[in-house]
Amino acid sequence: MLLEDNDLDTVQWTPLSRGFSLGVGGRARTLSAERIGALFEVRLRVAGPGQIMLEGPLGNASGVWHGGADSRGLPADWAGSESFGAVRSVPLLVLCDVDGSAQVGIALDSMVASGRIEYGVSEESKSFVARVALDDSMTDADGEVVLLFVADREPYGDAVRLLSRRLRAGLPSRPVSPYAVEPVYSSWYSYSQRISADIIRDEALRAREIGCRSVFIDDGWQRFGDGRWYAGCGDWVPDETKFPDLRGSVEELHEAGMGVILWVAPLLLGAQSEAFSRLSQYAPHHSAGLRAHVLDPRIPQVREHLAETCARLMADYALDGLKVDFLNNAMVYAGTESPGDIADVGEAMRVLLADISAAAERTRPGSLIEYRQPYVSPAIAGYADVIRVTDCPADADQNRRSSVDLRLFATDQVVHSDPIMWDPRAGVDAAARQVLNAFFSVPQFSMPMASLPADQRELVRGLLDVWRGLRDVLVRGTITAALPGEGYPVIASRLDGVLVVAAYQERILELDLDGVERLVLINGTAASALPYRVTSGDPARFGLEAECAIEVRPWSVTALR
Structure with missing residues (x-):
């Protein structure tokens, strides 16, 4: 109970926008709060232990996006907590509405010192609350720290990108190795x-034959x-x-x-x-x-x-x-x-x-x-x-979720999946499910090639061929995804007139075909047809109706035009 369990007598509240207010207390004080582009930037001076709190409308929230790799649910404010520091997560939260927008997006530019951001639903006020305990280790050389607040109602993915890009501004980038965008054979889960x-040597040569x-x-x-x-x-x-x-x-x-x-x-x-x-x-x-x-x-x-x-x-x-x-x-x-x-x-x-x-x-x-x-x-x-997805052996859903999290957040790094593995006794569908769930990242692959059944090896080779043909749009395109609280059941990425849309649960696909010259559908389900609705653009260009279902093979990729 963040509003009840912390000393609020010294907290001074500043209204931001859309009904949200920022509270600052202890040995922290607000120096300025101004809108710069799409973000409010609140500059704080911290001379010792203090706190900042954010409180505002809960809206029709469905989940919270944060930089960790665990649940994306909507916790009570006494349960939501995420550590941050140089080598663990990041102080960034986005409260996601069921309509796909960000009810609120916040970040702190303290990314090196250790801290914890607490957050969740206030049962008493029916609002969303977030809190960070501050100390002078979190400040810059002038004793200051900046809170970033997304000013307008944005799609939640755009809110994540706005905050991430602002945090990365002016920081160095490592040149991308040619191998960073090539499929990988990893020895770990294999052996x-x-x-x-x-x-x-033997496994690497076999992996090269399938596209690594x-x-x-x-x-x-x-x-x-x-x-x-x-x-x-x-x-x-x-x-x-x-x-x-x-x-x-x-x-x-x-x-x-x-x-x-x-x-x-x-x-x-x-x-x-x-x-x-x-x-x-x-x-x-x-x-x-x-x-x-x-x-x-x-x-x-x-x-x-x-x-x-x-x-x-x-x-x-x-x-x-x-x-x-x-x-x-x-x-x-x-x-x-x-x-x-x-x-x-x-x-x-x-x-x-x-x-x-x-x-x-x-x-x-x-x-x-x-x-x-x-x-x-x-x-x-x-x-x-x-930057690679956290360890999640054989968990295709976690591989997908974390891949998308990183694709939304990482600005200059290439996102890799956790090494793909499955039980080879489960057949080709198990193999296809694992590979397709890693499609929006660079696939790492870790199965013992010498004993892999021929039909599974051939299936992986075919899917990696397809992935390579779509690599630019999958790895560099602008990605959108259904709500994080639902595990990203539908994902899309577009670049230079190419749109790739993937279904991982049986949902109606919302197809925005404006400017699309090539449409690729990924069926990451066991269904034999994907229902869709064209929200804009010309469906006839792709032999589609405005609203229908398209027959596709389960666990497959289908290119239209």
């Missing part, structure tokens, strides 16, 4: 840590990389039993036309590693779940060592990129006294990731750096050209 040079153009060598290549735990991490040298000549293996894959990206978890330090005796003084926290210590990025020797390690990997093995993982584990040091030259863990991570990105680019220009949810903060987005 976990049970990999070797022979397995990677890079292989992500995941966890298990490194010395002591066995048992699904991380007690051996820290040296970041190959397990010579599995990879007797890692550089030679990479060169062999290059000759076959495959890029090679290597997994690394730079912050993890295991007691089995040779580096442990030298670096353990910089890693006081032990994670029982990971069975490894976590290096503290606030220490300059740690940052220098990790940037040098990533540069060494790139150079020694002629890599095309790095999959950088387990970044949010650094947050175990949040709120503790710093032993290094940077006080805040989030700021230390921003500096570290900038150093790793620069070191990789100096060593291998044009290389790829991959992050995954929840490392989505605009403060670090410029240090990776790929």
Whole structure:
């Protein structure tokens, strides 16, 4: 109960628009509130502990969009909560109405320091409430922070984009690697840590036949990389039993036309590693779940060592990129006294990731750096050209939802799906469902190719061919999607006269055909027909009526004209 459980006696309220008001209290005060373009920008000074609160009409709300990867429902205000910081989520919320518009959209330009945004429905006032506890760690050098508020009623996807672009304005961007827009073969779900040079070579060559153009060598290549735990991490040298000549293996894959990206978890330090005796003084926290210590990025020797390690990997093995993982584990040091030259863990991570990105680019220009949810903060987005969906093995719905979330939010990064997998005993429909749900991102694929049934392998090859033909509109087009609270049952993307519309539940498709020269329908359901309604444009151009149903095969892609 945000309006009841917090001290509101000192809060001063400022009206914004559409019935919403901003409350500021504690040692925070409002300096200015002005409309700049489509956003209100409220500048605040924070001299110590304080709070901001937003309260306004609930409208006919159906859910809340936020930067995390969990539920998009409509919680009570005592239940809704999202942490944010440099390597976890972002302080951005959009309250979505059932008509697809944003009842409200807000963001805070504090994207490095740790914080929490609380939000939800006030049972007592029948309104929507959001709150952020402020302190001076969230401010800029002048002690200020800016709250952004979407001024007009916009489609909710446009509201997300408006806020995201404003947060990203002026920040660096990493050049996009050619491999960032190519389908990926990942070793992780296929083999976990049970990999070797022979397995990677053979599987990569088979994956190339179905349309993959890079292989992500995941966890298990490194010395002591066995048992699904991380007690051996820290040296970041190959397990010579599995990879007797890692550089030679990479060169062999290059000759076959495959890029090679290597997994690394730079912050993890295991007691089995040779580096442990030298670096353990910089890693006081032990994670029982990971069975490894976590290096503290606030220490300059740690940052220098990790940037040098990533540069060494790139150079020694002629890599095309790095999959950088387990970044949010650094947050175990949040709120503790710093032993290094940077006080805040989030700021230390921003500096570290900038150093790793620069070191990789100096060593291998044009290389790829991959992050995954929840490392989505605009403060670090410029240090990776790929952002991947969070781990969701075989969960096609989550892969779709998170892909769309990232497509709406990410401005310069290329969105990748979580590696696609399924039970091969379930047949071709299971394979098609998984691939089609990842279509609005760059598909990563992770199935053991050697044992994959021929009909499933051929189906994936055909769908990846279709995806490549539509790649620009799927990856770079303007995306719209039905409400997040409903899991995005219908998704569309358009670019340069091409419109791709996908149904993942049996809904009536609303087709806006204005300016459309090519229409592609994706049936991501088991139905044999998709009902539609043309809302604008000429349906006859595509052999359609104004309102009807089109017969299509289940789990298929159909191009009209």
